[in-house]
Amino acid sequence: VQARGLILAGSAAGIAAAFNTPLAGIVFAIEEMGRTYEARTNGLVLTAVILAGLASLGVLGxxxxxxxxxxxxxxxxxxxxxxxxxxxxxxxxxxxxLLALNATRRIRRWNALQPLWRALLVAAVCGLAVAVIGIASGGLTFG
Structure with missing residues (x-):
């Protein structure tokens, strides 16, 4: 079993257990395996999702x-x-x-000139925006 298959199975199982939705875990895994479908990985993912679902039901009901x-x-x-x-x-x-794709393209072009400094600036602006939204919502969006 390859590391990629194990990571995929673990992430699919995590989604299935966290939201109590085994089908969402399977769909996530199928979407991620879209480019490189392997029968062995598919069985591993299904087993991991089923076990995670059973564990979630056993612990949380x-x-x-x-x-x-x-x-x-x-x-x-x-x-x-x-x-x-x-x-x-x-x-x-x-x-x-459309807006997200255009913004991403513009940021990439802008980042190409001074990659490190500008990438840090974009990260700082995004972090500040998340913090401001969290404070403005009274902490409801902090997770």
Whole structure:
């Protein structure tokens, strides 16, 4: 077994156990193995995810990480609103991805001139932004 396979299995098991979602661990592993799929690693990942899920159930019991919503759609007239929310949310997601990619490209070009100093400056600005957001939210975003 290669180190990459063990790291992949461990990270997939960690996701599965942390969020009590074995399928999320498996999907994560499949996405990461997309370029280099190996049957041996696949079995290792499945075993690790199953064992992590069983350990999580044994230690913490059956829980939901994000809670349970009891809301339902009562009327057929509500479905167009659901579709509209999906389309609008998808549009905002695409816009966010576009902005993130453009910002990353600009930062890389800007970083190319003086890599170390500018990389440290970007890291400092990001760290300061995270700290300010945490303080502004009263500590709710600190994890």
């Amino acid at each position: 059956n829980y939901t990480y994000f809670g349970v919503s009891k809301d339902t759609i009562s009327f057929a007239a509500d479905w167009p609103l659901v579709i509209a929310c999906g389309v609008i949310g998808g549009g905002f997601g695409a816009l966010f991805s």
